[in-house]
Amino acid sequence: MIIKKVNMRHMKMTLKNPFVTSFGSMEEKEFFLLEVFDEDGNTGWGESAAFQSPWYTEETVQTTLHMIRDFLIPLVINKEISHPDEVSKIFGAVRKNNMAKAAVEGAIWDLYAKRTNQPLSQALGGVSEKIEVGISIGIQPSIEKLLEIVSQNIEKGYKRIKVKIKRGYDIEVIQKLRKSFPNVPLMADANSSYTLEDIELLKQMDDYHLMMIEQPLACDDIVDHAKLQNELKTAICLDESILSVEDARKAIELGSTKIINIKIARVGGLTEAKKIHDLCMEQGIPVWCGGMLEAGIGRAHNIALTSLPNFKLPGDTAGSSHYWEKDIISPEIVVENGYIAVPKGNGIGFEPDMQVIERYLLDTIVFE
Ligand code: OSB
Ligand code: MG
Numbered sequence: 001m002i003i004k005k006v007n008m009r010h011m012k013m014t015l016k017n018p019f020v021t022s023f024g025s026m027e028e029k030e031f032f033l034l035e036v037f038d039e040d041g042n043t044g045w046g047e048s049a050a051f052q053s054p055w056y057t058e059e060t061v062q063t064t065l066h067m068i069r070d071f072l073i074p075l076v077i078n079k080e081i082s083h084p085d086e087v088s089k090i091f092g093a094v095r096k097n098n099m100a101k102a103a104v105e106g107a108i109w110d111l112y113a114k115r116t117n118q119p120l121s122q123a124l125g126g127v128s129e130k131i132e133v134g135i136s137i138g139i140q141p142s143i144e145k146l147l148e149i150v151s152q153n154i155e156k157g158y159k160r161i162k163v164k165i166k167r168g169y170d171i172e173v174i175q176k177l178r179k180s181f182p183n184v185p186l187m188a189d190a191n192s193s194y195t196l197e198d199i200e201l202l203k204q205m206d207d208y209h210l211m212m213i214e215q216p217l218a219c220d221d222i223v224d225h226a227k228l229q230n231e232l233k234t235a236i237c238l239d240e241s242i243l244s245v246e247d248a249r250k251a252i253e254l255g256s257t258k259i260i261n262i263k264i265a266r267v268g269g270l271t272e273a274k275k276i277h278d279l280c281m282e283q284g285i286p287v288w289c290g291g292m293l294e295a296g297i298g299r300a301h302n303i304a305l306t307s308l309p310n311f312k313l314p315g316d317t318a319g320s321s322h323y324w325e326k327d328i329i330s331p332e333i334v335v336e337n338g339y340i341a342v343p344k345g346n347g348i349g350f351e352p353d354m355q356v357i358e359r360y361l362l363d364t365i366v367f368e
Contacts, residue, residue, distance in 0.1 A: 001039070001042075001081055001082070001111065001112065001115055002038060002039045002078060002079065002080055002081070003036050003037070003077050003079065003081065003108070003111075004038060004039050004077075004078070004368065005036070005037040005077075005366070005368045006034060006035065006037070006073050006077060006107075006367040006368075007034075007035040007364055007365075007367075008032055008034055008035075008068065008069065008364065008365040008366075008367070009032060009033040009357065009361055009364045010032055010065075010361070010362040010363050010364070010365075011030065011031050011032065011295070011328075011360045011361060012028060012030045012360055012362055013028060013029050013295060013324060013328075013360045014325075015027060015293065015324070016321075016322070016323060016324060016325060017138075018138070019138040019293060020138040020139040020164070021055075021139060021164050021191055022139070022165075022167075022190075022191050022193050023055035023056075023191070026051065026293065028052075029293055029294075029295065030051075030061045030362075031048045031049065031050075031061065031294075031295065031298075032064060032065065032068065032103060033045065033046070033047055033048075033297060033328075033352070033357065034046040034047070034048070034106070035107065035352075036104075036107040036108060036111050038111055040115070042115050043114070044107045044108060044109070044110035044111025044114060044347065045106075045107055045110050045347075045348060046103045046104060046105070046107030046108070046109075046301070047294055047295060047297035047298035047301070048061075048064045048099060048102075049099050049102065049263075049265030049266075049294060049298060050063065050064045050099040050265070051292075056191070056292075057098075057219075057240070057266065058096075059098070059099045059100065063097065063100070064097075064099055064100045064103065067094065067097045067101075068103065068104060069367075071093075071094050072091060072094065072100055072101060072104045073104065073367050075090050075093060075094075076090060076104065076108070077367055077368075081108065084105060084108045084112045084271065085271045087101075087104070087105045087108050087269065087271070088101070088105060088269055088271045091105070091268070091269075096243075098243060098265065098269075099265040099266070101268045102264050102265045102266075102269040102270075103265070105268070105269035105270060106264065106269060106270060106297075106298075109123065109124075109269075109301075110301075110347040111347070113346060113347045113348075114346045114347040117346055118346060119342070119344055119345065119346060119347070120300075120301070120304035120347050120349065121303070121304040121305075121307040121342050121343075121349075124274060124304055124307070125274065125308060126304060126305075126307025126308050126342065127308070127309050128307040128308075128311070128342060129341065129342055130339040130340060130341050130342060131303060131306040131307060131311065131315070131317070131339065131340050131342060132159045132313075132314040132339060133158060133159060133314050133315055133316075133317050133318060133319075133335055133338060133340055134158050134159050134160035134161065134162055134185070134288075134315065134316060134318075134338075135161060135162065135316070135322065136162040136163075136164070136316045136318070137149055137150060137162065137164070139164050139165075139166065139169060143172070143176050146163065146173065146177070147176065150177060150180075150181065151180070151181075154181065154184055156335065157335065157336070157337045157338040158318070158335070158338055159185065159314040159338040159339075160184070160185035160186065160211060160313070160314045161177075161181075161184055161186050161187070162186075162187045162188070162189055162214070162316065163177065163187075163189070164188075165188045165189065165193065166190065167193050167194065167198070170188070170190075170201065171201065171204050171205070174186075174188060174205065174208050174210070175207075175208065177208075178208045185211050185314070186210055186211065187210050187211040187212045187213065187237075188210060189213075189215065189239070190213065190214065190215055190216045191214075191215055191239075191240070192216070192217060192218050192240060193216070194216045194217055195217060195218070195224070196217070196224050198216075199228065199231060202216055202232065203231060203232060205232070205234050206233045206234050210234050211235070212234065212235040212236065212237040212258070212259050213232075213234050213235070213236055213237070214236075214237045214239050214261060215237070215238060215240050215241065215261075216236065218241075219240035219241060220240075221256075222238070222241055222247070222250060222251045222256040223254065223256070225238065225241065225254075225256035225257065226251075226254040226256040229255055229256060229257070229258070236256065236257050236258060236259075237257060237258070237259040237260065237261055237288075238251055238259075238261065239261040239263070239266075239290055240266070241256070241257075242257075242261075242262075242266070242267065242276070243266060243267055243268070244267060244268070244276075245267075245275040245276050245279055248260060248276045248279055248280065249279060252279075252280070252285055257285070259285065259288070259313065260276065260280055260285060260287045261289075261290040262276055262287050262288070262289055262290065262305070263289070263290040263292060264289075264298075264301055264302065264305060265292050265298075266290070270301065270305060273305055274305075277305075277308050277311070278310075280310055281309065281310035286310060286312035286313050287310050287311055287312070287313070288311060288312075288313040288315045288316075289305055289306045289311060289315035290316050291315070291316035291317055291318070295324065295328045295329075296320060296328045296329030296332065296333060296350060296352075296353075297328065297350075299317055299320070299327075299333050300329060300333070300348035300349065300350045301348060302315065302317045303317060303340055303342055303343070304342070304349075306342075307342045314338070317340065318335065319332070319334055319340070320333045321334075326356050326359075327353075328352060328353055328356045328357050328360070329350040329351060329352055329353055330350065330353045331350065333350075
């Protein structure tokens, strides 16, 4: 296939509820939609994930714009590409900037699946017809409010509850949640709030049979996580620390992690995500699909990836209505009894809703 044209749409959407982490509050999501066209008039869609400020990784909306516009699109436009796995090799000319790469590569994966008349899930080697989903709940103004929101989401059928924790908003929160919901599958995400000096506190987490604790220590660490895992019964799940299949291999070898959160954006695209999935499957490490508060295009990619066989734990791909008044795809993503049906249509299997896209569009750059 030859990428003949790319539309890069700059979007801004307001979240239904602010998402609060140890780094602050996010009220809106600004991102890019990449629409790629081949020589036969097929199209593929991708969505960028980086936030406006670099708190989760070093990338931002503006660095994504710079990388995609000035480096990544010029590397693929008007070039012959026979399979999307080639894209990550071509992008090897650019160091890091995984979120920018993933947005472009994702669009090319969708295009490829459409050209070859198959669902993206199938093109990736997916097997599941429906995927299990959980929900990630941000930090709340009070524990009472948190308990109320958790209870609502259990009623909606989500298969596991993840709560954000931070220093000073941790043991008491987990203890109260456990007391109110003794049997719910529960986990905590620290987004790197702690160091090994907090080991005694972290060990107290073992009393609440959590499914896992996500990224307790530094975003670039795998050594201290191995030390911590040695002292904890609770499984550690790495998120920020895993940027590639090589990172995954090293972390598994060191014993730093028992579970891996795969985010397509964080690892630079679907090809790398699949490699991490395959390695973890060989090594007996279950994985799940993380989220970046994506709109519908990004979530559709997450669903396709989650259909691979080693996605053994519920992911963070909640339904459209959890995030948005109106999502940018049709149909919207619906969670039923904690499951999302993997679409059977070609490519991502959801249609971009151009009317809604227009509503949230800031501007468009066209490359030909
Ligand atoms: O650490 O998994 C995380 C959201 C933004 C940045 C980082 C994370 C998260 C989430 C929510 O936990 C994921 C989602 O619902 O899309
Ligand atoms: Mg996380």
